[in-house]
Amino acid sequence: MNIKKITLLFLTIITVFFNSYMIFANEDNTVTNETDTVSTGLYVSDVFESDYTLDKKDGKYVNFYIENRGDIAVLATINGEEERIFNPNDKGHIYVKVNNSIFGKSKEYTFRAVSEPVGAEIKIYYIIAQRDSQ
16 A cells, blocks of 8 residues: 555544544533434524434433523423523533333433523524433
């Protein structure tokens, strides 16, 4: 092999390695691997709502991390069970334990963020991650 092919192969391996192990830090400085992440992004609209089917074999808990980058409070919920209000510039997370259905099948979880009071535009950065720690 010539030096160009070896260099290209080396760079490809390094790129794949680093992309496989990107990390995210939560507000409490706990770190999750990218492989734990279900979804992430910046969202600007009146209501954020997203459904994911999760299986407890992929992690005991699902976390909904929020950074409120807007000018109004945001109410975040998971399946309507766990909720927290994030004031402007607040960041943090909520979580629930992942359970399968009575027959052992994966279960759907709904992640929702709305303005408080309802009806205004929100601007959030979010990470939804499933893992064995809260």
